[in-house]
Structure formats: C-alpha cells, structure tokens
Amino acid sequence: MNVPLLDLSRQHQALKDELMAAFAKTLDSGRFILGSEVEALEQETARYCQARHGIACASGSDALLLSLMAFGIGPGDEVITSPYSFFATASCIARMGAKAVFADISLRCFNLDPQDVLRKITPRTKAIIPVHLFGQSADMAPCLAVAREKGIKIIEDAAQAIGAEYRGQRVGGIGDVGCLSFFPTKNLGGLGDGGMLVTNDSALAEKLKILRLHGAKTEYNHQWLGINSRLDAIQASFLRIKLRHLDEWTEARQRNASLYIAKITAAGLADAPSGCQGCANPVPSSSGKPIILPAACQSRHVYNQFVIRTVNPSARNALRQFLQDGNIGSRVYYPVSLHQQPCFASWGYRAGDLPNSEAANQTSLALPIFPELTESQITHVVDSLAAFNWNSL
Numbered sequence: 001m002n003v004p005l006l007d008l009s010r011q012h013q014a015l016k017d018e019l020m021a022a023f024a025k026t027l028d029s030g031r032f033i034l035g036s037e038v039e040a041l042e043q044e045t046a047r048y049c050q051a052r053h054g055i056a057c058a059s060g061s062d063a064l065l066l067s068l069m070a071f072g073i074g075p076g077d078e079v080i081t082s083p084y085s086f087f088a089t090a091s092c093i094a095r096m097g098a099k100a101v102f103a104d105i106s107l108r109c110f111n112l113d114p115q116d117v118l119r120k121i122t123p124r125t126k127a128i129i130p131v132h133l134f135g136q137s138a139d140m141a142p143c144l145a146v147a148r149e150k151g152i153k154i155i156e157d158a159a160q161a162i163g164a165e166y167r168g169q170r171v172g173g174i175g176d177v178g179c180l181s182f183f184p185t186k187n188l189g190g191l192g193d194g195g196m197l198v199t200n201d202s203a204l205a206e207k208l209k210i211l212r213l214h215g216a217k218t219e220y221n222h223q224w225l226g227i228n229s230r231l232d233a234i235q236a237s238f239l240r241i242k243l244r245h246l247d248e249w250t251e252a253r254q255r256n257a258s259l260y261i262a263k264i265t266a267a268g269l270a271d272a273p274s275g276c277q278g279c280a281n282p283v284p285s286s287s288g289k290p291i292i293l294p295a296a297c298q299s300r301h302v303y304n305q306f307v308i309r310t311v312n313p314s315a316r317n318a319l320r321q322f323l324q325d326g327n328i329g330s331r332v333y334y335p336v337s338l339h340q341q342p343c344f345a346s347w348g349y350r351a352g353d354l355p356n357s358e359a360a361n362q363t364s365l366a367l368p369i370f371p372e373l374t375e376s377q378i379t380h381v382v383d384s385l386a387a388f389n390w391n392s393l
C-alpha cells in the first residue's frame with residue numbers, strides 16, 4: 001500500500017468543475033489582480049478568523065514582512081520568535097534589518113515556551129512573533145500580557161493554523177495582526193502562492209493595503225516605501241470555493257489524528273498524549289515506549305501536520321528510511337533550527353543555544369495526516385511503525 005505524505009489530487013478532483021468554472025469566469029472578467037473576488041475572500045477569511053479586516057497579499061512570507069513594515073521595525077530593534085519554524089518567520093526580521101531573538105520551544109507541542117519569551121524581553125523588543133506550529137495555537141496569554149504592559153506588537157504567524165483556536169478564540173485576530181498562507185500544502189491552499197493578513201485594527205488594515213501597493217495611498221503618491229504584494233483574482237476565486245470545505249477537511253484531519261493516537265497507543269508504541277502540562281515540565285520519556293505523541297494543548301488543533309518524536313536521533317533517521325522503503329511518506333519539519341542557518345550567522349547564535357528546538361530537529365517526524373487519508377491507510381502506517389525493529393537502535 002502506498003501512503004503519500006500529502007495527496008491534493010482527490011480534493012481537487014472533487015472540485016474540478018467548480019474550479020474550472022471559476023477560471024473561465026476570471027478569464028472573461030479581464031480583472032486579474034485584486035478586485036471583487038479578492039475583496040470577497042478578504043471578508044470571508046476575516047469572518048472565518050473572527051477578525052474585522054482581511055488584507056490579501058502574495059504569500060504568507062509577504063504577510064509577515066508587511067506586518068513588520070507596518071510597525072516600522074528596523075535596525076536596532078529586536079523581534080522575539082521561534083527557532084523551530086519555516087524560514088520566513090525569521091527572514092522577515094532580517095529583511096527589515098532588525099535582530100531575531102530566539103526563545104526556545106516546548107517539546108510537548110513544538111510551540112514557543114512563553115516563560116523563555118519573557119526572559120528574552122529587553123528595552124529593544126518591538127514585537128513578538130508566536131508561530132502556531134503544525135496547526136496548534138501557541139500559548140498566547142503570557143505574551144499578550146507583557147505586550148500590553150510594554151507596548152510590544154504581537155504578530156501571529158498563523159500560516160499553518162487557519163481556524164485553530166486559543167481558549168475558544170480563532171488565531172490570527174488574537175494579537176495585533178495575524179499572517180496566513182495559502183501555499184498549496186496549508187489547510188486552505190490555493191493553486192499557487194497567496195497570503196492574507198487579518199486584524200481588528202482599522203488604521204493598521206488601511207496601512208497594510210497601501211504597503212502592498214508600493215506604499216501608494218493614491219496613484220503615483222508614495223507615502224511609504226512599500227512592496228508589490230497582491231493576490232490574483234483567480235487564486236481568490238479558487239480559495240473561496242475551497243474555504244467552504246475547510247471545516248469538513250479540518251474535522252477529517254482531527255479524526256485522522258485521533259485514529260493515530262488510538263492505534264499507536266493500542267499497539268504499545270507510545271503513552272497517551274499527556275495534554276498540556278505547561279511548557280517548562282520535562283516531557284516524560286522514561287516509560288520505555290519508543291514514540292512520543294504530540295500534545296494537544298489548545299482548544300482547536302487543526303493538524304496541518306501530525307508530528308511524532310522518537311527518543312533518539314538514530315531511531316528517527318532509521319524509521320524514516322524504513323517508512324520510505326515501504327512507500328509511506330514522512331518528512332522532517334524542521335531539520336535545522338533557524339538560529340543555525342548560515343545566512344543568520346551575524347546574529348551570533350551557536351549550537352546548543354536553543355536545546356529543545358535542536359532536539360526537535362533531530363527527533364521529530366511528520367506522518368501523513370491530510371483529510372482524504374483512509375482509515376486503512378492509517379492502520380497500515382501504524383502497522384509499519386509496529387513492524388519497525390526498535391530494539392536494533
């Protein structure tokens with residue numbers, strides 16, 4: 001049995017007639033960039049995220065960059081974020097000439113440890129970028145409290161987490177601004193690149209709309225130095241069709257996660273996930289079980305990825321090879337922490353500075369979780385985990 005890490009073809013096949021009709025409509029309209037389809041998507045996405053405004057742009061990476069531009073972050077400023085994320089979470093900070101100050105993650109849920117964030121606040125801290133990694137909200141309350149007290153901006157990197165909730169509230173609209181990505185592998189993926197900012201701040205929304213148009217408030221009148229970062233009408237029309245299915249896809253991802261947890265624990269390969277015990281508590285690893293399941297700490301986890309850990313790096317690497325030999329897709333998110341990327345060497349971090357992030361680099365493995373996965377495919381993956389020779393490691 002072949003189990004790919006991700007297979008978008010089934011999802012797109014089911015929607016093919018609708019997507020083709022949307023393509024024809026855009027072709028005939030002659031309006032290809034921004035316009036009414038994009039405005040409709042902005043409103044629908046903002047409503048979905050329980051935020052007042054949506055501002056579409058060219059990618060999730062640009063959404064992050066535009067946020068920092070809007071807040072005037074630049075040389076001499078510090079932005080606290082996670083070292084265990086996609087590259088764009090930190091490159092936007094470098095692009096603005098500011099410094100990324102990395103706080104460590106919790107090994108339970110892979111999100112920022114808020115206590116480490118608090119330790120790293122300085123008078124130069126201008127913003128915090130919590131990442132809602134793998135589809136689960138970061139612990140926002142401690143960051144929001146310190147941000148309010150010190151006038152620090154909160155930029156949510158919600159690229160992997162559209163629809164996820166923190167204490168009953170949708171991510172994106174919790175901080176000052178939220179950044180979404182419509183990259184095809186995200187829970188709401190376009191047929192190409194795309195992104196969106198959501199915010200409850202009307203003045204900020206206006207500024208972001210100007211910044212994505214080269215900073216031109218009116219044509220040929222450039223108040224700010226912006227960039228060209230707009231969404232195509234055709235992507236908006238595709239995304240509007242797909243947004244109507246997002247809740248049903250999210251429920252399928254959650255069902256798949258529950259099946260993995262039930263089957264992996266029933267096979268004796270892992271203890272039941274402990275739930276949130278606080279980031280600072282050590283993850284139990286002495287039970288003798290070879291797999292550590294991801295904790296669901298927050299109220300609505302949308303499982304963009306289902307990421308397990310092994311107790312040591314050699315087990316992870318051998319398991320990945322074993323699954324690949326059996327035609328089961330898996331992937332390491334992320335093999336290298338951001339503080340160890342060569343292009344950020346001038347920030348002066350060293351190996352060992354963020355130990356939990358580095359441990360996750362070496363021991364994490366994402367299993368297939370996409371909505372259309374069948375139960376027999378999940379059973380096959382778990383049977384393969386059980387067939388792996390853990391004792392040889």
Ligand SMILES: *Cc1c(COP(=O)(O)O)cnc(C)c1O
Pocket residue numbers: 059060061062085086088089131157159160180181182183193194195
């Ligand atoms: C995908 C992703 C981004 C960037 O989104 P793009 O649309 O690919 O530019 C940023 N942050 C995280 C955590 C992501 O997963």
